[in-house]
Amino acid sequence: MKALLAVIHRDLLIAMRRKAEVLTALFFFVIVTSLFPLGIGPEPALLRKIAPGVLWVGALLATMLGLQRMFAADYADGTLEQMALSPQPLALLVAGKNVAHWLVCGLPLVVLAPVLGLQFGLDGQSLAVLTLGLLIGTPVLSLVGSVGAALTLGVRGGGALLSLLVLPLYVPTLIFGAGAVEAQQSGMGASGHLSLLAALLALAAFFAPWATTTAIRIALE
Amino acid sequence: MLRAEGLSCRRGDRELFAGVDLRVEPGQWTHVRGANGAGKTSLLRILAGLAQPDSGEVRWNDSPIAQDRAAWNTDLLYLGHHAAIKDELTPIENLRAASELEGHTLTDEQALRALRRFGLKGREDLPVRFLSAGQRRRVLLARTMTRPAVAWILDEPLTALDSSAIEDFSSLVADHLSRGGLAVVTSHQALPLAGGQELVL
Amino acid sequence: MKPLDFHWFRFASPATFYPLAGRMIPLFWLLAAVFGVAGLWVSFFVAPTDATQGEGYRIIFVHVPASWMSMFIYIMMATWAGIGLAFNTRLAGMMAQALAPTGALMALLSLWTGALWGKPMWGTWWVWDARLTSELVLLFLYLGFIALQAAIDEPRRADKAGAVLALVGVVNVPIIYFSVKWWNTLHQGASVSLTRAPAMAQAMLWGMLLMALCFWMYSIAMALTRVRAIILEREATHDWTHGLEEVMA
Numbered sequence: 001m002k003a004l005l006a007v008i009h010r011d012l013l014i015a016m017r018r019k020a021e022v023l024t025a026l027f028f029f030v031i032v033t034s035l036f037p038l039g040i041g042p043e044p045a046l047l048r049k050i051a052p053g054v055l056w057v058g059a060l061l062a063t064m065l066g067l068q069r070m071f072a073a074d075y076a077d078g079t080l081e082q083m084a085l086s087p088q089p090l091a092l093l094v095a096g097k098n099v100a101h102w103l104v105c106g107l108p109l110v111v112l113a114p115v116l117g118l119q120f121g122l123d124g125q126s127l128a129v130l131t132l133g134l135l136i137g138t139p140v141l142s143l144v145g146s147v148g149a150a151l152t153l154g155v156r157g158g159g160a161l162l163s164l165l166v167l168p169l170y171v172p173t174l175i176f177g178a179g180a181v182e183a184q185q186s187g188m189g190a191s192g193h194l195s196l197l198a199a200l201l202a203l204a205a206f207f208a209p210w211a212t213t214t215a216i217r218i219a220l221e
Numbered sequence: 222m223l224r225a226e227g228l229s230c231r232r233g234d235r236e237l238f239a240g241v242d243l244r245v246e247p248g249q250w251t252h253v254r255g256a257n258g259a260g261k262t263s264l265l266r267i268l269a270g271l272a273q274p275d276s277g278e279v280r281w282n283d284s285p286i287a288q289d290r291a292a293w294n295t296d297l298l299y300l301g302h303h304a305a306i307k308d309e310l311t312p313i314e315n316l317r318a319a320s321e322l323e324g325h326t327l328t329d330e331q332a333l334r335a336l337r338r339f340g341l342k343g344r345e346d347l348p349v350r351f352l353s354a355g356q357r358r359r360v361l362l363a364r365t366m367t368r369p370a371v372a373w374i375l376d377e378p379l380t381a382l383d384s385s386a387i388e389d390f391s392s393l394v395a396d397h398l399s400r401g402g403l404a405v406v407t408s409h410q411a412l413p414l415a416g417g418q419e420l421v422l
Numbered sequence: 423m424k425p426l427d428f429h430w431f432r433f434a435s436p437a438t439f440y441p442l443a444g445r446m447i448p449l450f451w452l453l454a455a456v457f458g459v460a461g462l463w464v465s466f467f468v469a470p471t472d473a474t475q476g477e478g479y480r481i482i483f484v485h486v487p488a489s490w491m492s493m494f495i496y497i498m499m500a501t502w503a504g505i506g507l508a509f510n511t512r513l514a515g516m517m518a519q520a521l522a523p524t525g526a527l528m529a530l531l532s533l534w535t536g537a538l539w540g541k542p543m544w545g546t547w548w549v550w551d552a553r554l555t556s557e558l559v560l561l562f563l564y565l566g567f568i569a570l571q572a573a574i575d576e577p578r579r580a581d582k583a584g585a586v587l588a589l590v591g592v593v594n595v596p597i598i599y600f601s602v603k604w605w606n607t608l609h610q611g612a613s614v615s616l617t618r619a620p621a622m623a624q625a626m627l628w629g630m631l632l633m634a635l636c637f638w639m640y641s642i643a644m645a646l647t648r649v650r651a652i653i654l655e656r657e658a659t660h661d662w663t664h665g666l667e668e669v670m671a
Contacts, residue, residue: 006322017348082319085269085299087295088322147587155570203593221273234659
């Protein structure tokens, strides 16, 4: 447990000292979602309709931008190797890195989303569903993405390849997350979608650390 | 006691080495030598448990390391090619983080003592990226003091060290051996250390 | 020779599997041809004209078997990859690598025939039907697998990394299908079932079954051919490959 907290503390410390890296993904989220109204037109009804999809896809893409930094730096400077040689279980340390990544890349998206949602004219309840959905969904994106990040460590064409690997796996999260907001908007209630998102989170929390740990050991061989 | 039997390793098309046997008792050290690309690093990584050999097995105190990884990891200190320190953190933060990742806590005192032993006095509060390559290696070597481990596996530990640092380091290894530790070392330079076996790949 | 004496694991070595595969391939091509001819005959001449869709529906005799095969091959690929990862064997990983392109082809065929069906039937090339959409995602999973293996130079690492990806994908495929179906049923008006045939005539069923068998035999033949090529490539430095005809030429 101490080791888990130590990993999180370490990664957060590093992120604080490399703020620029962290903020780029956030700015990307803001810019990308702002581009859509510019491209599609300012008609309010249309914007409200596309908002869930646009915001969720924006969050997806912003998360993907940040995935590379999860393990790449540690791999390059040898600290990942040392983690694999720690008496503490590697899966525990990996979980710590996932949490740290989410705190740095995912949580800010959750906080920003309602503000961006206002741009699209979403009402209060929809904004709440959007935020809650992202709160549950962004950890899934971090967990599943970490498998892709670990598999592509030190591999040519890392970034683009990572996107190809990870985007298909993101589809269910996108569908349920955006769907929740749409359900709320159409009056059907979002509880079904949100519970499915929660189920995805449980599944990801169960499977992803194993897969990521295996992928890291493969990359270190 | 560290023992390896019949280790072989292939990388892609090439067979790097085969039928390698190794036996290191407490108080002994083995110098692994060979030309560049002969597989020294691969051998050390296999001994450390980072890579799987294509055949053969490594045993620590008579049990295969693959079966009880945590036990081997507790007794092992592996220093590879990379400095294994984070540029953004100071030397003290690095040593503390490395310890906590292994489940120990390191006091500031202990960390400072280790750093000073390696001549890093006055540099403890700068992020490591402001240090020279030699100083970075010394932060890494400081880990040997903050991490009690019986088995040391060191890959080119003398890289980027000047002659006084090399002497320092050698006396450190000698201390370690006299306390019942063991070591497997690769090095292009000669290590001024008595009583080593040689393994040539 | 007592049956129990037969050591199946003998064939886990690429050197012994290579000639065995070589002998099996013509057999599978033959079976594929036989089932193919039978299936096509049933599809075109025996199965009756559909009441609502006319003759155009006959494309399902390619579309449905292709879909089945694309999913079946993915499961086989993940199984072989998993075996290779768990037991650290080379041949299992090679089998997975050999299956991937055929699986991707089946997925592509399924999507393409689905589109060809969609145009005359519903006036549009693409439909966000639950099955088509998850088939598209399946195609991306295949492409991801192939791309990952292509990007990693060291073959053993490529095998193992691919295995992790394939296994993660296998867990995901049912989830993806379910999520898309859920999404689809909530978007009224976009849901068209491509295989909705209220009471499928016996002959139609037979047609699809025979075509499925044809595709299956074809897939096995292709996979075996490909795995032989992969074996030659990877084992090029081993002595047993040097005397072979194919290599000497």
